[in-house]
Amino acid sequence: MTELAERPPATTENGAPTMGHVHHWIGGRIVEGSSGRVGKVYDPATGRQTKEVDFASSDEVDAAVHAALAAFPAWRATSISKRTDVMFRIRNLVDQHRRDIAALLTSEHGKVTSDALGEIARGLENLEFATGIPHLLKGGYSEQVSTGVDVYQLRQPLGVTAGITPFNFPAMVPMWMFGNAIACGNTFILKPSEKDPSAALFLAELLAEAGVPDGVFSVINGDKVAVDRILAHPDVQAVSFVGSTPIARYIYETGTRNGKRVQALGGAKNHMVVLPDADIDLTADAAVSAAYGSAGERCMAISVVVAVGDVGDALVEAIKTRLPKVKVGPGSDPASEMGPLVTREHRDKVASYLDKGKEQGADVVCDGREHPLYGGEGFYLGVSLIDRVTPEMDSYRNEIFGPVLEVVRVATYADAVKLVNDNPFGNGAAIFTRDGGAARQFQFEVQAGMVGVNVPIPVPVASYSFGGWKDSLFGDLHMYGPEGIQFYTRAKVVTSRWPDPGTSKVDLGFPRTR
């Protein structure tokens, strides 16, 4: 097995782990950073810094682009069957190392092991999709569009592509991107979140072991300096981004201004509309699972329950009774259902919305700061529930991205849809009901890119594509699935004929079919 995977955790004389250092991966090997700038990586369960991560300079980004550019001609010329073979081997190695990757996710992000394994499973789906590249790259062919003339369409790779990813899915979101990108024949540079960068390096080693040639996949660690150089570099053809809305907008505007193809997925405020006929227990189970799983740090987490008509009291009561049973603790403890938040600053920002909610007249039914782990060394916050939230309140107007569920009460179905559609975000939206007609109407008129009918987290499977509407996505194409293949290729249409030279003559008229 590879260097990183085999390396036992370094320890001091008394057995405590020493500080690790996360470098870059360029040209098929680990490259130590030379900028002199580093970031801190924490174990959120203990609150202790465990690693340093190199922050790349523009020159280091240029080195990765140089390696990617050099690797591109041979990789794009590699037969589709050989690239497919490599994709299968990547898929199998990631599958084999699920637990190693999950342990890295837990140690830097804080999520519980079962959730980390779920993230990897959803990423693997995307690698499996990419193994179908011989089918996915098939073009169209029309024989005899004019006499003796055939037309066919090819899809060709773009060249050097890049992905910039968020802290909350350090393995899955890179897999959303690089599987399709490299299967299509591109080279790919990943800039992972500086908060939890190790999974990216681990994946790089697996890719190398699977036979991905040097330079086809690189990892550049860093911050805005690295991102800005990626956005400005003339040899980077396309940028995929997932993160918060302000940065997504910036990435889209800067990247497209510099002539790049960009898909930039942003933040979310996902509503779960509950109609009066919904099964209360089933709905409450779904709301609690979707709001607090991964400590609410999922772009598809349910953050707002919209209680329609008289369902509010019973639903809030049913959610409330479930909250004390949510086990909060270290991600590495199999008994934990919810781990800490990613950093202390983020935890404190999330908690601040509880005070804002109270000040602005909402009813804080459950305050996560009362959990015994809050205030300790780890970045814990217990589950929180805020009832009687209104659209003007700060907690509603912002993406909280933590274990805080809000309840907005409305009188009618029409009020619920208006609330969802007036919200600037449009990532996911769900409806809980036993009325098929109401669900169909919701699917027809709700302004969101991903809709759940009695499904609280409607993340599309890999054979569809992922993406929101409005401020949740900037760009034209959604991520992964068929739209991912479109994003990472450009079309070329060939018109061909093999005429008898004896019939040739000069004709200055505009070509038309005969």
Ligand code: NAD
């Ligand atoms: P973030 O926007 O802070 O960071 C995302 C990436 O951008 C990171 O790699 C980071 O280093 C980089 N970055 C940060 N500031 C930058 C700047 N000023 N200039 C250039 N690059 C910069 O997001 P995050 O906190 O890592 O992730 C959480 C956010 O991501 C939430 O808003 C969540 O909703 C969103 N998200 C969206 C989806 C989706 O599919 N729509 C999926 C996951 C997460």
